[in-house]
Amino acid sequence: MKHSVKEDRGSVIVAFAGEVDLEHSPQAREVLLEQVGRRRRVLVDLSEVDYIDSSGIASLVEAFQKAKKTGTGFALAAPNPAALRVLELARLDRVFRIFATVEEGLDAGS
Amino acid sequence: MAGPDGAAPLELRFPARPDELRGMRDALRQRLRAWRLDEECATDVVMAVDEACQNVIRHAYRGEPDGFIELEVRCAGDELQIAVRDFAPPVDPARIRPRPLDELRPGGLGTHLIRSAMDHTELGKPPSGPGNLLKMVKRLARRGADGT
Numbered sequence: 001m002k003h004s005v006k007e008d009r010g011s012v013i014v015a016f017a018g019e020v021d022l023e024h025s026p027q028a029r030e031v032l033l034e035q036v037g038r039r040r041r042v043l044v045d046l047s048e049v050d051y052i053d054s055s056g057i058a059s060l061v062e063a064f065q066k067a068k069k070t071g072t073g074f075a076l077a078a079p080n081p082a083a084l085r086v087l088e089l090a091r092l093d094r095v096f097r098i099f100a101t102v103e104e105g106l107d108a109g110s
Numbered sequence: 111m112a113g114p115d116g117a118a119p120l121e122l123r124f125p126a127r128p129d130e131l132r133g134m135r136d137a138l139r140q141r142l143r144a145w146r147l148d149e150e151c152a153t154d155v156v157m158a159v160d161e162a163c164q165n166v167i168r169h170a171y172r173g174e175p176d177g178f179i180e181l182e183v184r185c186a187g188d189e190l191q192i193a194v195r196d197f198a199p200p201v202d203p204a205r206i207r208p209r210p211l212d213e214l215r216p217g218g219l220g221t222h223l224i225r226s227a228m229d230h231t232e233l234g235k236p237p238s239g240p241g242n243l244l245k246m247v248k249r250l251a252r253r254g255a256d257g258t
Contacts (some may be wrong), residue, residue, distance in 0.1 A: 019135075022164050023128035051135070053160055054219035082153045089226045090219050 003031055009110040011041045011073070013102065017048035020056030028056060032063035041073030043105045052083045057090055064096060077105035117145060119184040126167045126177040126196065135160055138183065145185045147250060154227035155190060155248055159183070161220040162194045162244050165206075170198035170242055189229075190248040197241040203233040 001024035002017045012035050020028050035042050044060065046052070060076070067074035075097040079087060087093045099105035120141045124130045135156050142152040163179055171177035180195040208222035225231055230247040237243075 019132060021128070021131055021135075021160070022167070023131065051156075053157065053164065054223055055164065057219055081150075082157075085150070085153055086157060086223065089223055 001027065003028065005031070005035060007040075009106045011043045011106055011109045012038065013043050013045050013106075015045035015048065019051040020049055020059075021051060021053045022055045025053070025055035025059050029059035029062060032059055033066060036063050036067045036070070036072055036074065039070055039072050041109045042067060042075075043099075043102065043109065044074075044076045045078060045102050045105075046076055046080070046083050047078035047102065049080065049083055052079075052086055054086075054090070057086060057092065060096070061092070073109055075099060075105050075109070077102045117185055119182055122179075122181045124179055124181075125175070126163070126171045126179045127175055128164075128167060130179075131160055131163055134163065134181065138181075141183065145190075147190075151248065151250060155183075155192070158224045158227040158246060158248070159192060159194065161224050162192075162246070165220055165224075165244075166194065166196045166198065166242075169206075170196045170201050172198075185250075188250050190250055192228075192246040192248070194244040194246070195236055195241055197239070199240075200235065201233065201242050206233060 001020055004015045006013050014031060014035050016028060032044070042063070064074050077099045078101055079098065084093070087096065087098070099108060120138065122134060122137060124134060138156055138159060139152065142155060147155070159181065166179055167173065177196060177198055182193045184191045206221055208225055224246070228246045229249050232245045234243055
């Protein structure tokens with residue numbers, strides 16, 4: 001798993017790439033919590049994520065909850081069908097704001 | 111070339127560690143492709159097997175790095191029969207419950223995902239020796255011969 005952080009239109013874009021699995025989710029969790037802690041809106045770009053498991057989803061949930069407590073915006077963008085399937089099975093597609101593309105996610109936040 | 115039903119099962123034995131799961135998933139994906147499983151169905155199978163192995167790593171071996179997992183995936187007629195075996199102390203099946211999903215918290219999703227993705231799951235003892243045996247069944251949807 002790789003990740004990058006950049007800013008655009010007032011949002012922090014945290015982009016993950018590869019497999020967010022049990023081996024890598026602690027790293028994803030750390031990155032997400034750190035960025036949410038900056039109290040800037042966070043948009044998680046999932047477009048390059050090939051696989052995400054329950055531990056990766058748990059990192060998203062934890063970051064989402066932290067963001068909610070501090071009134072910080074938090075949204076997901078561009079999950080592939082496999083990632084979306086996991087979010088749907090976990091019934092989190094109704095909890096997270098999910099945008100089809102990063103562009104849409106940025107426009108909605110600006 | 112052997113048809114999918116007659117194809118040899120996938121048999122893997124690997125250390126019960128997080129860094130072993132990617133290799134397992136790759137081998138499994140490759141075999142499911144050879145068996146011409148529908149993409150969505152294959153996604154579900156890979157996810158369920160991965161989550162089952164995670165449960166073994168985290169809850170049966172409790173993160174202890176010396177344990178092993180044995181995985182067998184067999185394509186039999188219109189179903190996939192999956193067995194995930196460990197050598198850890200027995201886990202009480204009654205204690206393995208998915209949590210209610212309306213409670214939004216980070217952990218405990220794995221068992222729910224497994225049950226949602228599989229048609230049947232059963233945790234019990236292996237026929238011989240120590241450990242636990244999780245049997246799962248997935249009814250198959252296959253891609254057509256043209257790959258659609």
